[in-house]
Amino acid sequence: MGIHQDSTISEGPRGPLPTPVTPAGRDGLAALLARPRGALIGLDFDGTLAPIVPDPEQARAHPDAVAALAALAPKVAAVAVVTGRPAGVAVRHGGFAGVPGLEHLSVLGHYGAERWDAATGEVTAPEPHPGVAAVRAELPGFLDRIGAWRGTWIEEKGRAVAVHTRRAEDPQAVFEALRGPLGELAGRHGLIVEPGRMVLELRPPGMDKGVAFLEHVRETGAQAVLYAGDDLGDLPAFGAVEKLRSDGVPGLLVCSGSAEVAELADRADLVVDGPEGVVRLLASLAAHME
Numbered sequence: 001m002g003i004h005q006d007s008t009i010s011e012g013p014r015g016p017l018p019t020p021v022t023p024a025g026r027d028g029l030a031a032l033l034a035r036p037r038g039a040l041i042g043l044d045f046d047g048t049l050a051p052i053v054p055d056p057e058q059a060r061a062h063p064d065a066v067a068a069l070a071a072l073a074p075k076v077a078a079v080a081v082v083t084g085r086p087a088g089v090a091v092r093h094g095g096f097a098g099v100p101g102l103e104h105l106s107v108l109g110h111y112g113a114e115r116w117d118a119a120t121g122e123v124t125a126p127e128p129h130p131g132v133a134a135v136r137a138e139l140p141g142f143l144d145r146i147g148a149w150r151g152t153w154i155e156e157k158g159r160a161v162a163v164h165t166r167r168a169e170d171p172q173a174v175f176e177a178l179r180g181p182l183g184e185l186a187g188r189h190g191l192i193v194e195p196g197r198m199v200l201e202l203r204p205p206g207m208d209k210g211v212a213f214l215e216h217v218r219e220t221g222a223q224a225v226l227y228a229g230d231d232l233g234d235l236p237a238f239g240a241v242e243k244l245r246s247d248g249v250p251g252l253l254v255c256s257g258s259a260e261v262a263e264l265a266d267r268a269d270l271v272v273d274g275p276e277g278v279v280r281l282l283a284s285l286a287a288h289m290e
Contacts, residue, residue, distance in 0.1 A: 017284045018270055020252060024245055025269020028252035031224035032076075036289040038223030039076040042213050042237060043278070045083040045090050047230035048256040051275050052197060054166055056155055061094040062275040064283070070101030071286035078220045081107045082209045084194065084201060084233055086158040087116040087123050097121060110159040111194075111203070111233075112212025128159050129204035131189030136161050138185065139202075146181055160203035171198045196231045197260050210236030217244065226285075228254035228278050231261055238267050254281065 020026045032039045043049055050059045073079045079102075083090045087109025091097055096105060096118060107116040114125040139154055139161060151168030154161060163182060168174040175198055183193045186202045194201040194208075209229070217225060217240075225244060227237045241251040255268035256278050265271050272281055 017288055018272070018281065020269035022269045024250075025252050028224065028226070028245070028250040028269065031250035032226060032252060032285065033288055035223055036075045037077060038221070040217055040220050040222035040225045041072065041076055041079045041282075041285075042216070042225065042227040043079070043081050044209070044229035044231065044234050044237075044256070045081055045085060045094065047197065047275070048228050048234075048278055049081065049094060049275055052230075056164070059093055062279045064279045065275070066095050066099055066102075068279045068282040068286065069096075069105065070099055072282050072289075073104045074101050075286060075289045077104070077222055078216070079105045080213070080216050081105070082112065082212050082216075082227075082237060083107065083109055084111055084157070084160065084196075084203070085109055087114040087125075089157075091116050106216070108209075108212045108216065110157070111207040111209055112215065113159055113204070113207050125159070129190065131186075131191045131204065132159060132161060132202070134189045135185060135191060135202050139163070142181075142185055152178075155199075157201070157203075160201050162199050162201040164199045166198040175200065194233055196233055201233075208236040209234055210238075210240035213237045213240045214243075217249070223249065225249060225251040226254065227251070228256055228272075228281075229264060230256035230274075231264070234264060235267075238264065242267075254278065 020029055046059055049065045050061045053059050081090055087107045090107050090109055096102055102118045105118040114123055116123045153164050165171045165174040178200055182200050186193050191202045192205045194203055225241055227241050238253055241253055245251050253269045255265045255271045256274050257271050272278055
């Protein structure tokens with residue numbers, strides 16, 4: 001599938017709305033517009049609502065993201081940001097707290113292991129997996145011993161820890177070289193490795209974005225869904241939407257376009273131009289929903 005932003009189903013004062021390239025995607029979009037009160041909107045954070053930046057701590061939501069979400073959220077059943085980040089970090093970097101119109105927003109952090117609800121402003125979470133603390137302590141010396149520390153850096157994520165390779169001289173080569181050793185390290189401590197865009201995250205098993213999204217669908221009783229993502233970690237959520245569609249729940253799959261993750265674009269019904277394209281889509285959906 002390709003980018004098809006020039007193809008629209010509506011023009012005029014409400015702005016253009018792009019047309020999905022698949023029949024299932026067109027059905028999903030039609031259902032979202034026809035029954036917005038029964039719709040659940042799921043969104044990844046990094047690369048989808050926020051541009052990818054060299055330092056993850058500097059990532060912030062697109063300047064127009066909060067306004068688009070505040071316009072859309074009151075018209076749908078719920079909006080969920082599903083992210084590998086700690087929920088509180090995504091809330092801060094997104095600027096989601098205390099925004100009128102976002103009362104129906106939830107942030108499912110650490111792939112759903114944590115949850116922040118705008119209505120209460122509180123984060124709920126189980127006890128952290130003990131393997132994360134063990135890996136956190138071992139990882140710097142581990143990278144040093146295997147000679148992979150140059151150009152890599154470790155991101156502390158609370159309930160997970162990540163190794164980034166984007167600053168390395170050859171980011172992809174270092175990424176591939178680390179996958180096996182980090183997988184062995186994670187396995188020794190009961191963790192798994194989640195690959196992403198020049199990042200390998202060591203985290204507890206049992207939760208992914210697909211599981212988290214399906215649980216939120218059941219909780220909200222959603223009758224139509226949209227999920228937008230940009231990275232390999234979003235593939236389980238794409239799979240969840242495909243399962244829902246097979247069970248009769250219409251859904252729209254959106255890829256926040258990136259040349260780094262072609263697999264997501266190949267499975268999407270709609271490919272947009274990164275976070276800016278996602279924000280335009282959200283704003284246009286809000287304008288078209290009755």
